[in-house]
Amino acid sequence: MEMHQVRYFLAVAELLNFTRAAERLHVAQPSLTRAIQKLEEELNGPLFRRERSNTHLTELGRMMLPHLQASLAAAEAAKQQAQSFHKREAGQLSVGACNTVSAELAAPLLAAVSRDMPGLEIRVEVASEGTVEERLTSGGIDVAVLAPVGELPERFDLHEMRDDPFVVAFSPGHRLARTDELSLEALDAEPLLVRASCGYEALLEGAMEARGLHRQERHRAEDGAWLMSLARAGLGVAIVPEPLAALHGLSFRRLTDLAFRHRTALATVAGRRHSPALAALVRHARATASAAAAPAG
Numbered sequence: 001m002e003m004h005q006v007r008y009f010l011a012v013a014e015l016l017n018f019t020r021a022a023e024r025l026h027v028a029q030p031s032l033t034r035a036i037q038k039l040e041e042e043l044n045g046p047l048f049r050r051e052r053s054n055t056h057l058t059e060l061g062r063m064m065l066p067h068l069q070a071s072l073a074a075a076e077a078a079k080q081q082a083q084s085f086h087k088r089e090a091g092q093l094s095v096g097a098c099n100t101v102s103a104e105l106a107a108p109l110l111a112a113v114s115r116d117m118p119g120l121e122i123r124v125e126v127a128s129e130g131t132v133e134e135r136l137t138s139g140g141i142d143v144a145v146l147a148p149v150g151e152l153p154e155r156f157d158l159h160e161m162r163d164d165p166f167v168v169a170f171s172p173g174h175r176l177a178r179t180d181e182l183s184l185e186a187l188d189a190e191p192l193l194v195r196a197s198c199g200y201e202a203l204l205e206g207a208m209e210a211r212g213l214h215r216q217e218r219h220r221a222e223d224g225a226w227l228m229s230l231a232r233a234g235l236g237v238a239i240v241p242e243p244l245a246a247l248h249g250l251s252f253r254r255l256t257d258l259a260f261r262h263r264t265a266l267a268t269v270a271g272r273r274h275s276p277a278l279a280a281l282v283r284h285a286r287a288t289a290s291a292a293a294a295p296a297g
Helices: 003-015 018-025 029-043 059-091 103-116 129-138 199-210 224-232 242-247 276-293
Strands: 048-051 054-057 092-098 121-127 143-146 156-164 166-170 191-195 216-221 237-241 251-255 262-269
Touching (some): 003 018, 054 059, 092 276, 103 276, 129 262, 224 237, 237 242, 237 262, 262 276
Parallel strands (some): 092 121, 092 143, 191 216, 191 237
Antiparallel strands (some): 143 262, 156 262, 166 237, 166 251
C-alpha cells in the first residue's frame, strides 16, 4: 500500500466522484482509477460501487475509511516532524554546561558561532558534570562544556577551549596585593572561598596538603559570580582561573608553583554527526585554542 493510493481513496470517498477527485488531486482520472483498483486488490475487495451517477462506499470501503484516514494523518505528522527536526538541527544549538564552568569562559565562543549563523537559537542547560555527560550521551544536548580534571570516557571527543593559570582573587587592599606573585605557602591558614562541586578544588587541596599547609575553607559557592562577589566583599580569597577574576574586576595574583592549570573543553559524542552549528562551535574552539598556544610575536 502506497500513500498516494490512500490519498486518492480518501479524495473519492469525500467527493464520491472520480472525475472531481482527479481534478482536485491534479492527476489524470485513469491514473486515479488504476491506483484505487490496485488498492482494492491489496485489500481483497471493492471499496466503491459505481452505479451511473451514484458512487458510494462499499461495506469494506466504510470499514477501511477511518483506518486509512489515520494512516494518512500519521504519515503527514511524521513528515512535518521530520521537517521540523531538520529545521531545528540547522537552526538550534543545545549546550549542556557543567555548573563549575563560568559562563564568561564559554560565552565568547557561542557569540562567535551566532555571528556566523544569524538566527541561530542557542539553548543552555546548566547541571552537574554527571548530569551533563548523561544528557550528552542520550542525545538530549548537542555538546557539553566541561572543566575536565582527568580523562573523559572514550565515547567522548574532547575539544580544548581554554587552558588558564590559577590566580588568587581578593578584595581591594588585601595584604596579598603587596607581592607580584604568590606561592601556595602564602595561603597557609588563609580563609578560602571554595567552588563547590569543582574537581579542581580536590587538586588544590592535595597540593596544599603535600606541602603541609593548613587549608582553611571558610565559605562555599557553586556559582562563579557568587564566589567573586564574596571575595570582593572581603569574606576570603578564592583560587580561580585568571579570566574569571579579571572579568569580575577583582584584584588577583598568579600562583607560580602549581603543576596544573584550569582546562575548559567542549565534549561531543564520538562518531555522532555534527550539525552545522556544532561544527562551527568546534571550529571556533580549535581556533581559539591554537591562538592561545601560539608563541607571542
